[in-house]
Amino acid sequence: GAVVSQHPSWVICKSGTSVKIECRSLDFQATTMFWYRQFPKQSLMLMATSNEGSKATYEQGVEKDKFLINHASLTLSTLTVTSAHPEDSSFYICSARGGASGDYEQYFGPGTRLTVT
Amino acid sequence: DAKTTQPPSMDCAEGRAANLPCNHSTISGNEYVYWYRQIHSQGPQYIIHGLKNNETNEMASLIITEDRKSSTLILPHATLRDTAVYYCIVRGRSGSARQLTFGSGTQLTVLP
Numbered sequence: 001g002a003v004v005s006q007h008p009s010w011v012i013c014k015s016g017t018s019v020k021i022e023c024r025s026l027d028f029q030a031t032t033m034f035w036y037r038q039f040p041k042q043s044l045m046l047m048a049t050s051n052e053g054s055k056a057t058y059e060q061g062v063e064k065d066k067f068l069i070n071h072a073s074l075t076l077s078t079l080t081v082t083s084a085h086p087e088d089s090s091f092y093i094c095s096a097r098g099g100a101s102g103d104y105e106q107y108f109g110p111g112t113r114l115t116v117t
Numbered sequence: 118d119a120k121t122t123q124p125p126s127m128d129c130a131e132g133r134a135a136n137l138p139c140n141h142s143t144i145s146g147n148e149y150v151y152w153y154r155q156i157h158s159q160g161p162q163y164i165i166h167g168l169k170n171n172e173t174n175e176m177a178s179l180i181i182t183e184d185r186k187s188s189t190l191i192l193p194h195a196t197l198r199d200t201a202v203y204y205c206i207v208r209g210r211s212g213s214a215r216q217l218t219f220g221s222g223t224q225l226t227v228l229p
Binding site: 004 | 155162204218
């Protein structure tokens, strides 16, 4: 159980375009979802936290107008990178946490590799 | 959340036990020790967690010192597929538990 999926697994886009990444909890309801970003040879950095039905909370230095997060249901969160630039190229990883039954563990998706040309 | 310190890299021979240390000297009484690993270009994978007692599951064992200021993750029989970055994370687990915060981890390389 506790499977998190991401789609797409990789994407290449041109500079200036927008890209949407989906994160789904397949067998549990995720009251909270997290989005991380990882640059090559670096650790995961938390970008934002979102609770279902509420606006996301962004970490310091993360532009909320550039990285749009929607957590409209208990099983789906989306991250949209707007007007992407080459410096946005990174590995984006989502994580989901339940909570309804006291499960506070975080489960991670497989990640999405974004390359902006 | 308490900060952790891990060696940047370690090597281990295939079939041998891999012992990965972690220091968390500022851990508070209600914080758990979690271990995750990340194989190249994949999402983090949960390994094990504990509060103060030693824990064992099908993947690994977790040894936490009595003062809880350090711990060791043990992979009893390392295989080449265990090559990954291993993250030791300290986190509260209450209803208002915060998200997992990753440090730089230990790159474990299992050698044939």
